[in-house]
Amino acid sequence: MSEHRVATLSELPQDQPIEVDAGTRKIVLVRQGDSVHALAATCPHRGVPMSKGTVVGDRIVCGVHRAAFALDSGELLSPPACENLARYAVRIASDAVHVTVDEAVTEHPVPRMARRGDDPRHVVVVGGGAAGWRAAETLRREGFTGRVTVVGDEPVPPYDRTELSKGFLSRDGSAEPRWLRDAKVAEACGIERLQARATGLDPAARRVMLDDGSVESLDYDSLIIACGCDARRLHVPGTSLEGVHVLRSLQDAKALNADLADAERVVVVGAGFVGLEAASAFSDIDGLQVSVVMPDSAPMSGLFGEAFAERLAREHREAGVELVTGASAVAFQGEQRVGSVLLDDGRTLQADLVLVAVGAVPRTDWLPFESDEDGGITVDAQLRVPGAENVFLAGDIARLPTPWGTVRIEHWRFAQETGELAARNALGAGKGYEGTPFFWSMQQIGGSYTLTGHQAPDDETLGSVHETDFALAYRRDGRVTAVLAHGIDDDVTALVSSMAGVGPLAEETVQDALT
Helix, strand or coil, X not given: CEEEEEEEHHHCXXXXXXXXXXXXXXXXXXXXXXXXXEEEXXXXXXXCXXXXXXXXXXXXXXXXXXXXXXXXXXXXXXXXXXXXXXXXEXXXXXXXXXXXXXXXXXXXXXXCCCCCCCCCCEEEEECCCHHHHHHHHHHHHCCCXXXXXXXXXXXXXXXXHHHHHCCCCCCCCCCCCCECCCHHHHXXXXXXXXXXXXXXXXXXXXXXXXXXXXXXXXXXXXXXXXXXXXXXCCCCCCCCCECEECCCCHHHHXXXXXXXXXXXXXXXXXXXXXXXXXXXXXXXXXXXXXXXXXXXXCCCHXXXXXXXXXXXXXXXXXXXXXXXXXXXXEEEEXXXXXXXXXXXXXXXXXCCEEEECCCEEECCCCCCCCCCCCCCEEXXXXXXXXXXXXXXXXXXXXXXXXXXXXXXXXXXXXXXXXXXXXXXXXXXXXXXXXXXXXXXXXXXXXXXXXXXXXXXXXXXXXXXXXXXCEEXXXXXXXXXXXXXXXXXXXXXXHHHHHHCCCCCEEHHHHHHHCC
């Protein structure tokens, strides 16, 4: 343990993160009044410098993915990070700021969690992904000492699913998944992991049926369902040919990488974020020709408007990606392995690898609840299924009341937020969603795009996308529902905080936040 003089108080600006060196360790300082907070210098989510973050009241928010931490403790307050920031002791003497560093303490400690104790209650979490695992850990962070069982059909710990359509894709398959949590942490705090798929539910008996040979069912006191979605598949001839892939799971991504090793021509069917992110990753692979098939004239025009869609189209074409517009795939052709894609206008695209990226389908067909047209299930403000006591939904399958209306949002960060909320409500918190939907897409071609809030396809757009850094607002009934942006991280971070618990904002409020 050693003390280091790192700054002078009079030179530190108020509420602005400043990175300094404390011996061999970098830390970030935040002055508030005559006090100084000293925290680990990087966000545990992706290693982004916290000096690029924004101070909002008593918290510091990562400037890229919006994970938030308490200034007075370094405690994680909101996803997508999974660990805390280390906090260091500060001493101020004669205007000099001194920080004490214990090199044996990790910069990103795991949040403190309760261990399994004598509480007889059993909480079952169905789903081992971002929402489900966040729910399980939140139960322990909230002090629950009963039994916690996470049921998931993948044999691996939870991982960052968003990375699969980006940096994970390669010919050599050398990339490692970004694990959200080491399995040893689950063991240490008594979270049981059971590899199985839920096949049925009896709410009256409080019992989940499983397809696992050794465990046919689990009884529960509270149930959190966060089973997510499956990749949507096309029901056209040739979908079972070798070389035709979907991309949702780690297994999907590994199979895709195996086929990339010898591929020369790849066709992506679908131009949503997963399809375009994958196309961006493919375009960086030497010797690989890439085409994207879409029914519209530009990607995602129905969701984000023509201006942004045209920008995306231009960026991809400039990177060498062929955009095949106004067309849909009606068959995959080949003997044993795919050799071409037949389009509805009669054209044929040569392909030795196909990625079908046409959306996702909620895994709700095993549940005895009424589902919505899209397969989601509408819950009350506390994420409880109406008529099913102690059953809560989280993540992609849940349609819930928010300040933006009753919506189902397939955002990775939103899944984590609702996983936390479901866990707290299972313990009796009685809270509704008070966050701000936030989505980012790290595209190799265009850089990082972020969406703050939640817009409808017919919302009016305000602003321009012609500058490198821009903010495009969406407005409905005189209120701004969402902002799509490239760059301007600090301003968007402030906007996230302004919208939290409030929802759509007056246009002048958004303009103030972005200027």
